[in-house]
Amino acid sequence: MPERRLSDKIIAAHQIACEENKEEIAKLLLEALEHDLSAIGGDDVQEHRKWSEAMEAAFQLHEKTFGNLDTP
Secondary structure: OOOOHHHHHHHHHHHHHOOOOOHHHHHHHHHHHHHHHOOOOOOHHHHHHOOOOHHHHHHHHHHHHOOOOOOO
8 A cells, every 4th residue: 555644654764764774864754753643633534543553663663773762
């Protein structure tokens, strides 16, 4: 299934940043993901999303790769 939502694309970019050991960019992408996820539950029916395994995996990958989750 193609990535359709912004959060899916952010997760994919985060994975690449981790693979390339670009910690600062990976942190910024997690910040962007958190910001995008803050819109979940709004009035727009399309925004009624649940926390997904892919989202959880992004945070776990970050911690595994860089040993922290120090996002501002």
